[in-house]
Amino acid sequence: MTTPALFGLVLAGGASTRMRTDKALLDYHGQPQVRWAFELAAKFCAATFVSVRPDQREDSSRAGLPQIVDRQPGIGPIAGISAALQEHPKAAWLVLACDLPFLTEGTLQHLIAHRDPHKVATAYRSAHDGLPEPLCAIWEPSAREGVLAYVAGGKRCPRTFLINSDATLLDLPERAALDNVNTREEFESAIAALGPLPNPPAQRGGGSKTVRVQYYAILREQAGRNDETLDTSAATPAELYAELRKRHPFQLAPEQLKVALNSEFGDWQTPLKHGDTVVFIPPVAGG
Amino acid sequence: MKPFSFSQAPLTADVYRAALADPAAGGYAAFEGWVRNHNEGHAVTRLEYEAFEALANKEGERIVAEAVARFGVLRAACVHRVGSLAIGDLAVWVGVSSRHRAEAFAACRYIIDEVKHRVPIWKKEHYDNGDSGWVNCERCAHPHEH
Numbered sequence: 001m002t003t004p005a006l007f008g009l010v011l012a013g014g015a016s017t018r019m020r021t022d023k024a025l026l027d028y029h030g031q032p033q034v035r036w037a038f039e040l041a042a043k044f045c046a047a048t049f050v051s052v053r054p055d056q057r058e059d060s061s062r063a064g065l066p067q068i069v070d071r072q073p074g075i076g077p078i079a080g081i082s083a084a085l086q087e088h089p090k091a092a093w094l095v096l097a098c099d100l101p102f103l104t105e106g107t108l109q110h111l112i113a114h115r116d117p118h119k120v121a122t123a124y125r126s127a128h129d130g131l132p133e134p135l136c137a138i139w140e141p142s143a144r145e146g147v148l149a150y151v152a153g154g155k156r157c158p159r160t161f162l163i164n165s166d167a168t169l170l171d172l173p174e175r176a177a178l179d180n181v182n183t184r185e186e187f188e189s190a191i192a193a194l195g196p197l198p199n200p201p202a203q204r205g206g207g208s209k210t211v212r213v214q215y216y217a218i219l220r221e222q223a224g225r226n227d228e229t230l231d232t233s234a235a236t237p238a239e240l241y242a243e244l245r246k247r248h249p250f251q252l253a254p255e256q257l258k259v260a261l262n263s264e265f266g267d268w269q270t271p272l273k274h275g276d277t278v279v280f281i282p283p284v285a286g287g
Numbered sequence: 288m289k290p291f292s293f294s295q296a297p298l299t300a301d302v303y304r305a306a307l308a309d310p311a312a313g314g315y316a317a318f319e320g321w322v323r324n325h326n327e328g329h330a331v332t333r334l335e336y337e338a339f340e341a342l343a344n345k346e347g348e349r350i351v352a353e354a355v356a357r358f359g360v361l362r363a364a365c366v367h368r369v370g371s372l373a374i375g376d377l378a379v380w381v382g383v384s385s386r387h388r389a390e391a392f393a394a395c396r397y398i399i400d401e402v403k404h405r406v407p408i409w410k411k412e413h414y415d416n417g418d419s420g421w422v423n424c425e426r427c428a429h430p431h432e433h
Contacts, residue, residue, distance in 0.1 A: 110341075171340045171341060171344070172341070173341035174341075214339075216337060216338075216339050216407070216409060217337050217409035217411070217421050217424065218409070218421040218424045218425065220337075252424065256424075258407075260339070260342050260407075263341040263342050263345070264342065264345070265342070265346075279339055279342070279407075281339065281407050282409060282421065282423075282424050283423035283424050284403075284404070284405070284406060284407055284408055284409060284423070285403070285408065285409055285410040285421070285422035285423045285424075286336075286338075286367060286379065286402050286403050286406050286408035286410070287320045287367075287378065287379050287399055287402060287403040287408075
């Protein structure tokens, strides 16, 4: 079996009822979110489309992008997935919701690297409830028949579809990457958490950058949290740990720790980049 | 089965063992790590395991691949528990099938030794006096023995 080509589908047909404004047009990263998600998907996909309802075709933020129009509007995101699977039946689809402002290239890379084309889909487990996340997932052509039957049977929930399908489920390399934004309050806190992320550090001067730190085991307990996002002028993980020791009662010395950058072992002197995820690894004790 | 994985649920060694079956295999060796009721003179009542799974899965897969390449075994896998465990529970399982016994034992030994030292997994012990501590991080500063 040859692996089906991967196409991208950005879901931008939602009604955004709880936000009371079009979620696709929210600006987290210096451009409408639908365009940001489209460009992110396009980095990995042979072709990328925006999923729209028929009445959104001429909408200014969507009109300039290749579209796939819902065939059964009003039934939610499964309409977009179903339309895409029918429009290009030989393609696999990297389906992305456009209310995922924390999504990163690394998270998509990890998904694609662990894709199993023999399964109906490859998806992440939610960091919150462990159930599949259908809207940052790869849907294979083999999902088409099942999705059509599911919709024909009056069902709409893509998550329930994946729960009952033979899908590969992965753990998120970055826990918060799929935290979605449905309300004004969540939007405001997302903006605050993302802070200056859209600007590359080179343009910002002073070496200031935003990094996310995840804590495990004794460091998690001593920090009193699982993770935090912070602005820092620390140039290296060594400087960052020294800075964090002023804020948290960390007793482990750097010599007792290892460091991971973006879910891979790193070096204490590697220059930190804007947007990095950093983990300080206490002495391990498996087995 | 995946070469390395975590499980929130109790480990099922029989199921894993079956997945290593191979017509060319002349034998199978396994190691099971169990939760014991004492460590370094302290009575232990239960354990918690926590892992940095994104990195742990990668490092675990590398270890198993190293063992297969190094000892020329047919199949190998490791499953590690996370969550809360009671005395006697199976904490980690390693299995190897191979043509002959020597390399099965060696690969099994290699995998468990490397997992203990390299994979970001942490163990919190709860003691009978109500205290608790992260192994290797608090009470005992010296590295865990093989």
